[in-house]
Amino acid sequence: MSAPNIILRNMSPAELLAVRELELLVQPDDPWSLTIFSDCLRVGYPAWVLMAEDVLVGFSILMFAAGEAHLLNIAIQPTWQGQGLAKRLVRAMMDFSQQKGCTRIYLEVRPSNTRAIKLYEHLGFQYDGVRPDYYITSTGREDALLYSHDLTPVS
Numbered sequence: 001m002s003a004p005n006i007i008l009r010n011m012s013p014a015e016l017l018a019v020r021e022l023e024l025l026v027q028p029d030d031p032w033s034l035t036i037f038s039d040c041l042r043v044g045y046p047a048w049v050l051m052a053e054d055v056l057v058g059f060s061i062l063m064f065a066a067g068e069a070h071l072l073n074i075a076i077q078p079t080w081q082g083q084g085l086a087k088r089l090v091r092a093m094m095d096f097s098q099q100k101g102c103t104r105i106y107l108e109v110r111p112s113n114t115r116a117i118k119l120y121e122h123l124g125f126q127y128d129g130v131r132p133d134y135y136i137t138s139t140g141r142e143d144a145l146l147y148s149h150d151l152t153p154v155s
């Protein structure tokens, strides 16, 4: 059987339950609620899903503010990880943000999330600093590492 074609498209309200299910799977300590996801769509934050035929294999959500883009959330189904899908999603978000006139994209990541850190560093994000005790964990709090990437078009 051939590998399914993976399509990147806008998230729709009909996908919110599947998105929340994936969130629970990959962020069990401090998952976003269904309300947070649906509020993101309601206020018009750019949000995408990666679909393998009718199966949701990943999602990402962005926010724009004052000419800056903020990567709020991204996840790939565990069985689909390690195949470059997150790289594809982040690159798509960076391109979209640049087209919308943003000059920089920002994100936060847990120091324990070495896979995500590797992903962002691979894509050229620069480390900007630490926000102490930012995340909830099963045993207390964890710092957030701050990363950003220039989006100024090269002339």
Ligand SMILES: CC(C)(COP(=O)(O)OP(=O)(O)OC[C@H]1O[C@@H](n2cnc3c(N)ncnc32)[C@H](O)[C@@H]1OP(=O)(O)O)[C@@H](O)C(=O)NCCC(=O)NCCS
Pocket: 026, 027, 074, 075, 076, 077, 080, 081, 082, 083, 084, 085, 086, 087, 088, 108, 109, 110, 113, 115, 116, 118, 119, 122
């Ligand atoms: C972080 C996450 C989005 C990466 O998704 P992914 O599709 O596996 O990532 P990619 O396949 O695009 O790989 C990106 C980098 O991650 C690393 N990586 C991917 N799978 C890995 C694995 N199984 N073990 C170690 N590193 C791995 C690779 O080093 C890769 O970089 P490389 O091409 O230089 O080798 C995914 O692991 C995930 O959904 N995690 C849970 C949610 C999360 O942590 N979101 C980020 C919050 S800041």
